[in-house]
Amino acid sequence: MKVCMVGTRGVGKTTLASKMFAHAIDKGINVRLIHEVARDCPFGINQAMTQQSTKWIISNQMSRELFAESRQASLIICDRGSFDASMYARAFFKDIEESTETLIRASLAWASSYDKIYYIKPTTRKIVADGIRNTDIDFQRKVDAKFEDAIRLLRIDLPRITIVTGK
Helix, strand or coil, X not given: CEEEEECCCCCCHXXXXXXXXXXXXXXXXXXXXXXXXXXXXXXXXHHHCCHHHHHHHHHHHHHHHHHHHXXXXXXXXXXXXXXXXXXXXXXXXXXXXXXXXXXXXXXXXXXXXXXXXXXXXXXXXXXXXXCCCCCCHHHHHHHHHHHHHHHHHHCCCHHHEEEEECC
């Protein structure tokens, strides 16, 4: 089984993923946790995000998920899904390069590989600064609107999506 947390920055994806991971460990489940790959991105993120960033994040997310599958984990928990970077790209870029668009389409198709998607919605709470994440509420809302659009566009069946109100 593979699950992912999706949503804009600062909504509680990492917290939820970590709690699920700890619970699975306590239950003796063979589990892999895939941490947010954007934090390792050698290109800009947040307002400095580039199309190179998008390509790097999407390809590395998919690669890490495939690696976890190769280790035959019973449960794979993804702190972000492959299409998260796509939502940021759609929010950021007016003109998307063909190579970036190809990976975006692939990441959207990849969404069908998740057995469960937890879409965490932002709340009115202030985003906690961690030195990496963007704390701009308007930016958070803009990206969240792209997630809403993607869920409608992908026609992801709602039983697979759990909408969770952020922390």
